[in-house]
Amino acid sequence: MTQELELDSLIRRRIRGLRLSRGWSLDALAARCQLSPSTLSRIETGHRRIALDQLVAMARALGTTLDQLVASGDDEDVVIRPQPGHLHGVTTWLLSREGSPQGVTVAKMRITPERPTGAQQQRVHPGREWFTVLSGTARLQLGERTIVIRAGEAAEFSTMVPHLIGAEGGPLEILTVLDHDGERAHLHAPGDASA
Structure with missing residues (x-):
């Protein structure tokens, strides 16, 4: 359960970080993914669950893929620990x-x-x-x-x-x-x- 919460938090931080890196307000991203600014704000702050269709729309609007948006934050996909x-x-x-x-x-x-x-x-x-x-x-x-x-x-x-x-x-x-x-x-x- 802890890993799921950590990944959920990471996804929310990625959405906010990508939005801010583009210089977009909540209103600007909300309009691009057809959400209300208050819904987007609650998603970013963890006060609302994220639906899959919302994730797809946000990824598309942010110019990324769903895979990149939900990728695990651990290093197992990068670091090889040879035995x-x-x-x-x-x-x-x-x-x-x-x-x-x-x-x-x-x-x-x-x-x-x-x-x-x-x-x-x-x-x-x-x-x-x-x-x-x-x-x-x-x-x-x-x-x-x-x-x-x-x-x-x-x-x-x-x-x-x-x-x-x-x-x-x-x-x-x-x-x-x-x-x-x-x-x-x-x-x-x-x-x-x-x-």
């Missing part, structure tokens, strides 16, 4: 939301020298991958090639070539951008139903 996942010498923190509209997954990975690095560990999948080394040194196995990428450097490559990122001489931290195929290949255990 570490561990798999075969790699700790991964997902830095993007599942089902991102951009179709990519952003992740921070900490790779230890204990990560298995044999040829059987290399993956192949459609697409391209990109990563930058935050700390440590990466050893990128790209087919028969071994490429060293140091802190501050980045790599981009076709994922149709068998590939694996390992840690050279100590722990490695990277920031990586994966498409859907890369996310399935690198962030799920073999045989994982979500892959």
Whole structure:
């Protein structure tokens, strides 16, 4: 109930703030959304319930959307609080939301020298991958090639070539951008139903 009251109060403050930011009086906004000035005043001050049709009319008059007007005031739609996942010498923190509209997954990975690095560990999948080394040194196995990428450097490559990122001489931290195929290949255990 407290959350509902907080959201109700936030919506009322948004309506008043948007009205004032446009330099409109109660009369001016009331005329634009076909309400009486006294009704609008009671809505803004919390002395009257807001009906959905009134919200729609006010949003339209204020040049905003209903979604923006009633959006929650918490930070959950903005802040991502990643939880570490561990798999075969790699700790991964997902830095993007599942089902991102951009179709990519952003992740921070900490790779230890204990990560298995044999040829059987290399993956192949459609697409391209990109990563930058935050700390440590990466050893990128790209087919028969071994490429060293140091802190501050980045790599981009076709994922149709068998590939694996390992840690050279100590722990490695990277920031990586994966498409859907890369996310399935690198962030799920073999045989994982979500892959």
